[in-house]
Amino acid sequence: MDYRFPLIEKLPPYVFAVITQYKMEARRRGEDIIDLGMGNPDLPTPDPIVDKMVEAARNSRNHRYSASRGIPNLRLEIARWYERRYGVEIDPETEAIATMGAKEGFSHLVMALVEPGTKVIVPDPSYPIHSFAATIAGCELIKLPIDQGADQMMESLRRLEYPKGQHPRLLILSFPHNPTTVTVNLDFFHEAVAIARERGYLIIHDLAYADLVFDGAEAPSILQVPGAKDVAVEMFSMSKSYSMAGWRVGFCAGNPQVVAALTRLKSYLDYGIFQPIQIASIIALRDCDEYVPEIAEVYRRRRDVLIKGLASAGWDVPTPKGTMFVWAKLPPAFAHLGSLEFAKQMIAKAGVAASPGNGFGERGEGYVRFALVENEQRIAQAVRGIKSFLTE
Numbered sequence: 211m212d213y214r215f216p217l218i219e220k221l222p223p224y225v226f227a228v229i230t231q232y233k234m235e236a237r238r239r240g241e242d243i244i245d246l247g248m249g250n251p252d253l254p255t256p257d258p259i260v261d262k263m264v265e266a267a268r269n270s271r272n273h274r275y276s277a278s279r280g281i282p283n284l285r286l287e288i289a290r291w292y293e294r295r296y297g298v299e300i301d302p303e304t305e306a307i308a309t310m311g312a313k314e315g316f317s318h319l320v321m322a323l324v325e326p327g328t329k330v331i332v333p334d335p336s337y338p339i340h341s342f343a344a345t346i347a348g349c350e351l352i353k354l355p356i357d358q359g360a361d362q363m364m365e366s367l368r369r370l371e372y373p374k375g376q377h378p379r380l381l382i383l384s385f386p387h388n389p390t391t392v393t394v395n396l397d398f399f400h401e402a403v404a405i406a407r408e409r410g411y412l413i414i415h416d417l418a419y420a421d422l423v424f425d426g427a428e429a430p431s432i433l434q435v436p437g438a439k440d441v442a443v444e445m446f447s448m449s450k451s452y453s454m455a456g457w458r459v460g461f462c463a464g465n466p467q468v469v470a471a472l473t474r475l476k477s478y479l480d481y482g483i484f485q486p487i488q489i490a491s492i493i494a495l496r497d498c499d500e501y502v503p504e505i506a507e508v509y510r511r512r513r514d515v516l517i518k519g520l521a522s523a524g525w526d527v528p529t530p531k532g533t534m535f536v537w538a539k540l541p542p543a544f545a546h547l548g549s550l551e552f553a554k555q556m557i558a559k560a561g562v563a564a565s566p567g568n569g570f571g572e573r574g575e576g577y578v579r580f581a582l583v584e585n586e587q588r589i590a591q592a593v594r595g596i597k598s599f600l601t602e
């Protein structure tokens with residue numbers, strides 16, 4: 211029997227899967243590959259979070275199904291986090307929901323808000339699920355170029371014109387931005403909220419890199435804009451700020467109708483995050499502020515080693531002000547190869563895996579993305595490999 215799955219046919223192999231396959235093949239050949247491909251944090255989760263998880267896991271009361279939208283004390287802590295960090299008031303009952311990471315929350319949120327054919331505005335390039343959630347939900351994608359920065363993207367947004375009643379429904383934003391590392395200040399969000407209000411868009415802002423900003427750059431919450439809750443929700447991830455990637459926990463906060471829609475959909479799909487993880491997440495949000503700048507500092511130092519090293523190899527790449535990535539235009543002499551072939555050759559000849567930019571969208575072609583997920587010594591070793599590859 212030859213089965214056809216039309217939805218699956220719309221999903222090309224995930225960009226990270228393609229590069230993982232090349233990396234594994236090289237490793238099978240006995241090569242030491244420094245893996246800067248996937249943004250998979252390598253730092254340990256802070257001890258107080260792990261300790262709380264272990265303690266809570268020993269209590270059999272926590273072994274049952276939990277609350278799909280998150281236990282009340284976690285939602286309360288999310289509200290306190292918003293108040294403390296951004297001066298934003300969130301009602302823990304109606305304006306916050308825990309999710310199994312930002313990725314799960316985001317993709318189900320898109321599903322909850324659209325119907326087949328809905329127009330969804332997504333930056334290009336983008337973190338894959340930001341566009342594929344809409345594809346999975348049968349939406350029409352409207353792409354906004356972000357390869358030249360936030361101003362270019364805002365200008366394209368201003369110029370989008372649709373007849374009355376045919377406007378897109380959803381605007382996806384995410385700053386600091388993966389993969390381009392673009393950051394914005396609050397003025398950007400003021401204008402985005404004003405446009406959304408005028409045209410009837412809902413905004414989902416993914417703030418996964420809230421804490422990974424450097425050199426005085428800002429990572430504002432869109433909810434800081436007065437009235438933003440009328441048109442917007444925000445996703446946050448515990449994966450990067452607290453090195454909790456494998457734990458699968460994040461949250462969504464903002465517009466109560468949108469939060470209610472996600473809550474309803476998730477109540478059909480899951481029974482909540484394992485309760486010890488939720489309890490440990492309360493500790494993270496409540497007691498672990500001091501660890502966050504330390505984690506950010508590790509990424510900043512790695513960034514500097516990579517940027518300086520690439521420059522010494524004759525590859526000048528702008529220093530990112532946010533995220534855990536370096537977004538590098540292919541060196542001119544290699545531009546003809548294209549992103550994927552360059553990334554393949556970098557694995558084979560430099561022993562370094564990076565993500566080909568075209569995996570993030572058409573406008574990512576001509577770039578590779580390095581994730582700063584190996585230590586400084588390994589990054590220095592990566593740079594030596596890249597240097598000999600570029601100068602061979």
Ligand SMILES: Cc1ncc(COP(=O)(O)O)c(C=O)c1O
Nearest residue numbers: 249311312313388418447449460
């Ligand atoms: C923009 C963005 N959002 C969300 C995620 C994933 O977050 P989580 O681990 O909470 O699902 C990532 C991970 O790379 C990301 O880059």
